[in-house]
Amino acid sequence: MNQTDWRERSRPARLERRLNFTDYDHTRDFLEDMAGLSERLGYYPDISFGRTHVSITIRAEDGAEQIDARRRALAGEIDMLFAHAEEGR
């Protein structure tokens, strides 16, 4: 399935990625993994989802014009979770 990479956007500065899943079970598993990651890191990105897609927005710190290293690392961790979710198919 085609997947897009993170897109960096400005005003306000943020990273966005949309992920597609084959069915709701995979979507739900991924969301549960994301919840665990959020709790571990203490950072809660904005997440939108429907039956077979999840969109994630990681916003820069309030007022910052650049995404900091910690948030980029979070994006990388989400990529790993997603790669893992895809392996499970």
Next chain:
Amino acid sequence: MNQTDWRERSRPARLERRLNFTDYDHTRDFLEDMAGLSERLGYYPDISFGRTHVSITIRAEDGAEQIDARRRALAGEIDMLFAHAEEGR
């Protein structure tokens, strides 16, 4: 905590409600209840969430200008889940 009721919007026809939670644990519990409801009804509304809020959009059937009874019933079931989540605080 102040809570809003469902708002009915048009073009496209949809119901929207934003719910606020005291902390991430409550948000997560509610999302898990929502997942169970979606699976039971076979209907997956669009959901957006952050650490302490959840926004739900129930769209009318493709091309329909009115929200049907089944979708209004779903809104009512979500209200009950949320009332239950609030009791648990």
